[in-house]
Amino acid sequence: MSGLQLTRELRDAMIAHARRDHPDEACGMIAGPEGSDRAVRHVPMQNAARSPTFYEYDSADLLALYRGMDDRGEEPVVIYHSHTATGAYPSRTDVDRAAEPGAHYVLVSTREEHRDEVRSFRIVDGVVTEEPIEITPAQTATAADPPEEPGAD
Amino acid sequence: MAIDVRVPTILRSYTGGAKNVEGSGNTLAALLDDLDSRHSGIRERLVTESGDLHRFVNIYVNDEDVRFTGALDTTLADGDSVTILPAVAGGSPPRLTPPR
Incomplete structure (x- = not known):
């Protein structure tokens, strides 16, 4: 199976997060059951850099995030962040720092106020491959899970 | 002396x-x-040639990021748990023109 399958709710949640944090870059993950490639649980993260051109997770937040996923038997399915003045395409820094070869890297651009730009990529060993995003019907389990608050504290 | 490493x-x-x-x-x-x-x-994925921890990798002993506990000199005890995680970070290319 190729491409990213995503409910409209999760897609909209990433866009809403990106709009909320604009003009700084927003970042987060959507976790899913290990090995399933199913994006289920939205975890908005805080951009510890609070920057319009860079994002990073706080070190303690990162540990809490992975602990939480380990406890639930999850892994990162989508790793997303926003670009606030440029397009939804991975930058050189994004490619250099991509360390989850199994994840879908989603870019959201908020450079235009009224037009959403969302694209998904695989980034493996420095090679970027765009993939289609397929919007799937909402799952009951997904709708019942409220998104978590940003950050770990 | 057993240390669990994730x-x-x-x-x-x-x-x-x-x-x-x-x-x-x-x-x-x-x-x-x-x-x-x-x-x-x-080891070489975690430590640079000059003997420092790679900037883009986070290592924790129990709940503490080793950057705050002495990096490679951090002491370990039996039963400690070590977690290695790649930092999650990125950025956008610099603007070609100044913002209006």
Whole structure:
């Protein structure tokens, strides 16, 4: 199976997060059951850099995030962040720092106020491959899970 | 002296796919040497040629980021748990023109 399958709710949640944090870059993950490639649980993260051109997770937040996923038997399915003045395409820094070869890297651009730009990529060993995003019907389990608050504290 | 080490996905090629491995050592440096003796190559993914921890990797002893506890000199005790995680970070290319 190729491409990213995503409910409209999760897609909209990433866009809403990106709009909320604009003009700084927003970042987060959507976790899913290990090995399933199913994006289920939205975890908005805080951009510890609070920057319009860079994002990073706080070190303690990162540990809490992975602990939480380990406890639930999850892994990162989508790793997303926003670009606030440029397009939804991975930058050189994004490619250099991509360390989850199994994840879908989603870019959201908020450079235009009224037009959403969302694209998904695989980034493996420095090679970027765009993939289609397929919007799937909402799952009951997904709708019942409220998104978590940003950050770990 | 047993220390549980959680290995991130990107380094599991060195551990035969294992998510958790066991190691030993009184310091983080000694633990990484011990791991490297059985999982050859893993150390150089974590430590630079000049002997510092790579900037883009976070290592925690229990709940503490080792950057705040002495980096490679961080002392370890039996039963400690070490977690290795790649930092999650990125950025956008610089603007070609100043913002209006």
